[in-house]
Every structure is written in structure tokens, then in C-alpha cells.
Amino acid sequence: MRVKRYVVNALPEAVSRIRTELGKDAVILDTKEIKVGGFMGMFRKKKMEVIAAVETNSPKQPDPAPRKATPEVHAVVEQILQTAQRGTSAGTAVMEPPAAAAPSPAAVEAQPPKSAERENKEQYILNEIRDLREYMIKLSKQQSLLHEMSEPMLQLKERLQQQELDEEWIEKLVEELLEKQKRENRSFQKEEVWQQAKSIMAGWLEPFSNADISSEARIVHFVGPTGVGKTTTIAKLAADQTIKRGKKVGFITSDTYRIAAVDQLRTYANILNVPLEVVFSPSDLPKAYKGLAERDLIFMDTAGRNFRSELYVSEVISLLQSNEPNETILVLSLTGKTTDMSIIADRFTKYGIRKVLFTKLDETTVFGAILNLILKYQLQPTYLASGQTVPDDIERFRVSLYLDKLLGDGENE
Ligand SMILES: Nc1nc2c(ncn2[C@@H]2O[C@H](COP(=O)(O)OP(=O)(O)OP(=O)(O)O)[C@@H](O)[C@H]2O)c(=O)[nH]1
Numbered sequence: 011m012r013v014k015r016y017v018v019n020a021l022p023e024a025v026s027r028i029r030t031e032l033g034k035d036a037v038i039l040d041t042k043e044i045k046v047g048g049f050m051g052m053f054r055k056k057k058m059e060v061i062a063a064v065e066t067n068s069p070k071q072p073d074p075a076p077r078k079a080t081p082e083v084h085a086v087v088e089q090i091l092q093t094a095q096r097g098t099s100a101g102t103a104v105m106e107p108p109a110a111a112a113p114s115p116a117a118v119e120a121q122p123p124k125s126a127e128r129e130n131k132e133q134y135i136l137n138e139i140r141d142l143r144e145y146m147i148k149l150s151k152q153q154s155l156l157h158e159m160s161e162p163m164l165q166l167k168e169r170l171q172q173q174e175l176d177e178e179w180i181e182k183l184v185e186e187l188l189e190k191q192k193r194e195n196r197s198f199q200k201e202e203v204w205q206q207a208k209s210i211m212a213g214w215l216e217p218f219s220n221a222d223i224s225s226e227a228r229i230v231h232f233v234g235p236t237g238v239g240k241t242t243t244i245a246k247l248a249a250d251q252t253i254k255r256g257k258k259v260g261f262i263t264s265d266t267y268r269i270a271a272v273d274q275l276r277t278y279a280n281i282l283n284v285p286l287e288v289v290f291s292p293s294d295l296p297k298a299y300k301g302l303a304e305r306d307l308i309f310m311d312t313a314g315r316n317f318r319s320e321l322y323v324s325e326v327i328s329l330l331q332s333n334e335p336n337e338t339i340l341v342l343s344l345t346g347k348t349t350d351m352s353i354i355a356d357r358f359t360k361y362g363i364r365k366v367l368f369t370k371l372d373e374t375t376v377f378g379a380i381l382n383l384i385l386k387y388q389l390q391p392t393y394l395a396s397g398q399t400v401p402d403d404i405e406r407f408r409v410s411l412y413l414d415k416l417l418g419d420g421e422n423e
Pocket residue numbers: 234235236237238239240241242243265268271312313314315369370371372373395396397398403
């Protein structure tokens with residue numbers, strides 16, 4: 011995340027600088043009035059401090075050129091504001107054609123200084139006009155893409171829409187396919203459309219592929235919303251480590267909220283012959299680590315909470331302390347709603363958590379959310395859990411197998 015501080019005379023000035031320098035996805039985090047300059051505490055000028063930030067994970071290009079409104083646009087805005095004002099005072103709002111009233115650039119410059127409120131309104135209207143313009147460009151681009159698309163490509167698009175893949179990625183994929191067809195001067199048949207789509211998306215996912223729990227980490231924390239399968243997943247992974255890899259595993263649980271939560275992990279601990287420590291607060295952690303000093307690997311279970319709330323996120327983060335190499339895995343269930351998963355991923359990636367594990371693959375046939383989340387938050391998928399059976403229903407995340415599921419075989423399209 012890139013955070014920047016602006017000291018300006020009025021908010022609209024900050025807004026246009028933020029848009030130009032940080033791009034249109036930047037958000038204002040805080041504004042406050044400050045006093046600057048002066049002499050011995052006197053004659054200090056009132057200014058406004060604005061803190062803005064932009065997510066650098068999915069680097070959005072800042073606006074290419076500082077988009078200053080032309081005098082003509084100013085004139086149109088002026089016209090809208092005047093008409094609106096007349097409309098409020100006289101109870102009617104009749105809009106005249108803007109061109110007829112457009113004053114010359116010189117006339118625009120000669121206007122008296124605007125009030126902050128007026129500047130705010132003007133900025134608002136300018137933003138609206140820009141957004142509308144961007145929307146129109148997008149719409150016409152979509153229209154022209156539709157004309158160029160062959161039947162198999164339309165089918166591919168439909169399949170990916172059903173899979174709830176974000177429009178942004180569908181559009182990018184179609185554009186790349188069309189470009190490829192043009193370069194090769196031919197039209198792809200259905201099978202090839204599917205193959206090419208797979209290889210393009212595999213390229214996108216490549217930087218995030220082959221992630222596993224770090225072999226360096228001695229402590230691995232599992233966090234995630236309620237009921238996504240954290241405890242079950244820990245049991246599956248612990249079985250793999252103890253039985254197949256011969257590692258000495260230890261468990262810690264901080265899930266003391268839910269009745270029987272400790273017993274749930276204790277049952278797995280007994281079956282796998284793994285010691286378990288219970289912590290009620292961060293201050294219990296040193297004792298728990300001491301109790302497990304002989305173990306090669308420690309899996310820590312945490313309570314599922316409503317992590318759309320920042321408060322719960324910071325609470326669980328406070329439990330993830332250790333002086334030893336450690337990492338945290340965010341567990342998300344594919345039965346969750348994409349928007350909720352996105353909010354939760356956003357919360358945890360802000361704390362630097364990038365590894366993710368998806369569960370309940372067996373309970374859905376819609377897989378787009380995985381790609382959306384990986385690309386939006388630069389998440390590294392580790393495992394896919396696909397059932398309730400411990401220890402079998404889990405496997406490493408493989409890009410190729412995942413894309414086969416996402417694309418389907420094209421038969422029913
Ligand atoms: N179908 C399916 N069910 C799963 C999967 N993983 C876990 N479950 C089930 O989901 C339910 C909740 O699993 P838990 O492991 O208790 O989930 P949790 O995240 O620890 O839950 P809390 O600790 O309450 O937040 C149980 O019934 C599990 O058997 C999976 O991959 N597929």
C-alpha cells in the first residue's frame with residue numbers, strides 16, 4: 011500500500027492531485043484542518059491535511075496524463091451549476107445546450123475566485139463526467155469485441171461468467187485470444203479456444219503457483235472465518251506430516267470461544283498422538299511454545315470469527331507472535347460468497363498474509379472466485395480441501411488441475 015500526505019488549501023485540490031498521482035483507485039483515509047507557517051505562533055494559515063492511500067498489490071496505473079479539464083469542460087460544468095442553482099431558486103431546471111453558452115477560454119480565466127463549496131460541486135461534476143466517459147469507452151469496446159467473437163469464444167465467455175470469474179479477467183482473456191488469432195491470421199476451433207484460454211490463464215497464475223507451507227516455518231498458524239474447516243484441515247495436514255514425513259508435530263489452539271472446540275482438536279491430537287497446548291491470550295504463548303519445545307513443527311488453530319470486522323482481525327493477529335520462523339495460512343471455504351471472501355482477503359493481506367488454503371471444493375461447481383482472489387490480492391494458494399475425511403480429502407493446489415475445473419470440458423457449453 012502506498013500512503014501519501016497532502017497539505018492543501020481545500021479538499022478538491024487534494025482530490026485532483028490524488029487522482030493524478032495515485033490513480034483513480036486511491037482512497038482518502040483521513041482529513042483534518044491544520045495550521046502552517048506564521049511567526050511566533052501568529053499569522054498561521056489554515057490548511058487541510060489529507061492522507062490518501064492506494065493498494066500497490068494490484069498496481070493500477072495512475073491516470074496517464076494529468077487530466078485537467080479543458081476550458082470547454084469548465085464552461086459546461088459552470089452551465090450545469092448555474093442551471094441547478096436557477097432550478098433550486100425558481101423551482102425549475104431547464105438545461106440549455108452547453109455549446110451555446112460556452113464562453114471563450116479568456117472569459118473562463120477572468121471569472122471571480124470560486125468558493126470551496128462551489129469547487130467541490132464542480133469537482134464532483136467533473137468526476138461524474140469522467141466516469142461516464144470511461145463507462146462509454148468501455149461499453150463501446152465491449153460492443154466491438156462482441157462483433158469480433160466467434161461462436162466458441164462466446165461459449166467460453168458464457169462458461170466463465172457462469173463460473174463467476176470477474177468480467178475484468180474475461181475481457182482480458184477474450185482480448186488476448188482475439189489478438190492471437192489476428193497474429194496467426196486464422197480462427198481457432200472450439201478445442202483450441204479452450205486450450206489457448208487455459209494456457210493464457212496458466213500464465214497469469216504462474217507467479218503464484220507451487221506454494222506450499224514453508225519448510226523453514228516451525229510454527230504455522232491457521233486463520234479464517236467460522237466453520238471453513240480450519241481444525242479439520244490442521245488434522246489432515248498433521249496426519250500427512252507425522253505419518254508420511256515422520257515429523258514430530260505439536261498443536262496449539264486458541265479457540266476457547268466455542269464449547270467443544272478444544273475437544274475437537276484434542277480428539278485429533280489423541281488419534282495422531284500429538285501433544286496439545288491451549289492458550290487463552292497472547293501471554294500464554296511462551297508457556298505453550300515451551301511445552302512443545304521438542305516438536306519439529308507446530309500447527310496453531312485459531313477461533314473462526316466474523317473477520318469482516320477489523321476488530322476480530324487485529325485480535326487474532328495479536329495471537330500470531332513468535333520469535334521462530336513462522337507463517338500464517340488463511341483458510342477460505344469455496345461455499346462462501348465471493349464478496350465476503352474478498353473483504354476477508356483484503357483484511358488479512360494488509361497484515362502481510364499471502365498464503366491461502368481453499369476448502370469445500372466438493373461442495374461447489376463454481377470456481378471463479380479462486381482466480382479472482384489470487385490475482386486481486388496476489389495470494390499464493392497452497393492446498394485444496396475437498397471433503398470431510400481426515401486425512402485423505404486434501405491435495406496441493408495445482409494450476410493445471412484447477413484450470414481444468416474452471417474451464418470444464420466445453421461439452422455443455
Ligand atoms: N464438504 C466439506 N466439508 C468440510 C471440508 N473441510 C471441513 N469440512 C467440514 O466443515 C465443518 C467445519 O469444520 P471445522 O474444521 O470445524 O471448521 P473450523 O474452521 O475449524 O470452524 P470454527 O473453528 O468453528 O471456526 C465440519 O463439519 C467439517 O467436517 C471440506 O473440504 N469439504
